[in-house]
Amino acid sequence: MNIHEYQAKNLLKEFGAPVPKGAVIYDIKEVLQKIKIFDTSNLVIKAQIHAGGRGKAGGIKLVKTNEDLIKETSNMFGKILITHQTGPQGKKVKRLYIEEASEIQKEFYLSCLVDRASSKIAFISSTEGGMEIEKVAKQNPEKIIKTKFELKDEIADHDFENIIKVFKLDSKQRNQAKKLINSIFNLLIQRDANLVEINPLIITKSANLCCLDAKISFDDNAMFRHPEILK
Ligand code: ADP
Ligand code: MG
Numbered sequence: 001m002n003i004h005e006y007q008a009k010n011l012l013k014e015f016g017a018p019v020p021k022g023a024v025i026y027d028i029k030e031v032l033q034k035i036k037i038f039d040t041s042n043l044v045i046k047a048q049i050h051a052g053g054r055g056k057a058g059g060i061k062l063v064k065t066n067e068d069l070i071k072e073t074s075n076m077f078g079k080i081l082i083t084h085q086t087g088p089q090g091k092k093v094k095r096l097y098i099e100e101a102s103e104i105q106k107e108f109y110l111s112c113l114v115d116r117a118s119s120k121i122a123f124i125s126s127t128e129g130g131m132e133i134e135k136v137a138k139q140n141p142e143k144i145i146k147t148k149f150e151l152k153d154e155i156a157d158h159d160f161e162n163i164i165k166v167f168k169l170d171s172k173q174r175n176q177a178k179k180l181i182n183s184i185f186n187l188l189i190q191r192d193a194n195l196v197e198i199n200p201l202i203i204t205k206s207a208n209l210c211c212l213d214a215k216i217s218f219d220d221n222a223m224f225r226h227p228e229i230l231k
Contacts, residue, residue: 001218004048006097008214011191012198017183018176018210022099024048031073031098032066040100041065045072048095052132052199052215053083059093062101069098084132102210107200108167109133112184114194114219115148121188123147123163123181129200155185176209187216194219 003011009019023034035043047059054060059081061072073096082090107129115122125145128136137144147162149155164177184196195217202212 002050003216003218004050004095004097005046005214006048006095008196008216009097009211011187011216012183012196012211012214015183015187017180017187018208019214020099020102020210020212022097025073025096025098026094028070028074028077031070035066035069035098038100041069042101043069043098044101045069045076046097046099047076047079047081047093048097049081049083049086049091049093051081051083051085051091052213053085054081055130057081057083059083073098102202102212103205104200104202104212105205105207106203107212108202109136109197109199110163110180110184110201111195111197111199112181112188113196114188118148119151120148121151121185123159125163125166127166129202131199133197133199151189155181170207173203173207173209180209180211191216192218 006022006024009022013019021037023037025031025034041064043063045061045063047054063069063072076093076096079093080090081093109126109129111124113122124133126136126143128140128143145162145166147159149159160178160181163181169177187193188196193216197215198211200212202210204210
């Protein structure tokens with residue numbers, strides 16, 4: 001089972017990970033009320049469907065004025081988005097997520113999953129952010145770093161170093177990355193998830209890490225302890 005991006009980001013936030021400020025919209029009438037939380041009019045409208053590849057399919061729109069925001073949100077509601085993950089019938093957009101636009105310096109890939117075959121925890125990291133990881137695995141397998149370890153309470157320093165080595169971070173970002181990696185790991189374990197994927201994880205123009213897209217999957221066989229996020 002998958003949850004929507006905004007639900008995944010709420011969970012990440014709860015576990016201490018950096019995510020942009022955002023608001024979920026169920027109806028066009030809510031837009032002007034909900035955007036009062038933002039300090040900027042540079043916003044991104046993101047279609048909430050259970051599929052990736054929204055950017056290329058018209059499911060992500062950057063707007064700079066309230067006028068454009070209203071125009072683009074009304075275009076987006078009810079739209080059928082066809083991405084490489086939806087199949088030819090596409091998926092209808094019933095919810096939108098509006099968030100602050102980030103200024104992107106770099107885009108990376110980071111995920112944490114349960115590797116069933118070896119019963120280990122695996123982190124996957126890559127500098128090829130924003131691309132589908134399966135594609136990177138086919139075209140540039142050397143750009144994918146896998147770090148596997150037995151389930152334990154804390155991530156060892158050498159594993160942490162291996163996860164982040166391709167990112168070439170400065171010391172402030174290393175601290176942020178350590179915190180983020182612990183957040184993702186704790187979320188995976190404590191919420192019985194089998195995948196937490198951040199794609200892209202970005203470095204902003206002001207040199208901070210931020211999770212720009214998030215996917216969390218739950219094992220259908222696992223005991224699901226948190227029904228509130230099913231809503
Ligand atoms: P998908 O993976 O479904 O295409 P993403 O959330 O990864 O959707 O968005 C696609 C691209 O849109 C990102 O790689 C990024 O370049 C841009 N983007 C997404 N959210 C934001 C944001 N808040 N600010 C700026 N750019 C964004
Ligand atoms: Mg993405």
